[in-house]
Amino acid sequence: MTRFFVTPEELQPNFIVLTGENAQHAKVLRLKNGEEVLVCDGQGQECLCAVSDVSQGQISLVVKSRRESESEAPVKVSVYMAFPKADKLEHVIQKATELGAYEIVAFPSARCVSKPDEKSIKKKLERWQKIAASAAEQSGRGRIPEVLVLDSYREALSRAAQADKALMFYENEQATTLRMAMEQGSAATISLLTGPEGGLEEKEVDMAREKGLQVCTLGKRILRCETAPLCALSAVMYACGEF
Numbered sequence: 001m002t003r004f005f006v007t008p009e010e011l012q013p014n015f016i017v018l019t020g021e022n023a024q025h026a027k028v029l030r031l032k033n034g035e036e037v038l039v040c041d042g043q044g045q046e047c048l049c050a051v052s053d054v055s056q057g058q059i060s061l062v063v064k065s066r067r068e069s070e071s072e073a074p075v076k077v078s079v080y081m082a083f084p085k086a087d088k089l090e091h092v093i094q095k096a097t098e099l100g101a102y103e104i105v106a107f108p109s110a111r112c113v114s115k116p117d118e119k120s121i122k123k124k125l126e127r128w129q130k131i132a133a134s135a136a137e138q139s140g141r142g143r144i145p146e147v148l149v150l151d152s153y154r155e156a157l158s159r160a161a162q163a164d165k166a167l168m169f170y171e172n173e174q175a176t177t178l179r180m181a182m183e184q185g186s187a188a189t190i191s192l193l194t195g196p197e198g199g200l201e202e203k204e205v206d207m208a209r210e211k212g213l214q215v216c217t218l219g220k221r222i223l224r225c226e227t228a229p230l231c232a233l234s235a236v237m238y239a240c241g242e243f
Contacts, residue, residue: 008011008041018059026059042144069142075240076102079229080193082109088226097135105148107156111198158209163191166213173217182239192229
């Protein structure tokens with residue numbers, strides 16, 4: 001079923017009007033009176049609607065029912081990724097959204113080659129959020145993950161540590177596997193933190209332990225920085241019964 005995202009304010013109880021890009025998209029799809037569509041507020045609420053009028057520049061809908069999105073995971077998983085080179089973060093945002101991530105958080109660390117400056121970060125954030133929105137629509141999500149940028153590694157640790165289960169992945173860890181960490185009680189919120197191309201420095205790992213993050217391994221092979229967060233997210237979703 002065709003899915004549209006609107007702001008929470010636009011998700012009215014009885015009637016909804018699609019304008020702008022949504023109206024253009026509806027026109028391309030050649031929606032007709034009586035056809036059903038889903039309209040989501042991007043925060044987990046969605047309405048089953050029927051097209052009532054198609055006019056120039058807008059599509060009018062009648063709300064038939066309202067519900068919590070049926071496609072969202074029962075656990076909120078936040079993906080924390082150190083700034084990678086090139087467009088790798090874009091790839092992670094797209095795929096993490098498809099896999100069900102609650103939010104994607106980027107941050108600087110000691111070995112990051114790419115560290116966007118304040119001037120360029122606003123433009124990049126707009127693009128990253130659009131990538132998340134497009135991926136959410138394509139994959140049938142009811143929520144668009146928020147893409148956030150933090151100013152420091154320390155801030156990333158403090159924020160990630162607030163989750164019920166906060167995990168960091170480090171290539172030199174051998175004792176604790178992700179499976180072991182997931183078996184240590186249930187959690188409503190989970191944070192997954194990974195490093196950049198050059199990995200995390202040992203002192204950064206020590207800082208994470210001090211903040212309360214559990215350091216885990218993702219196996220015997222060293223994964224690329226864009227592979228590790230998606231591997232961890234997939235495994236967590238599987239462990240939570242999503243797959």
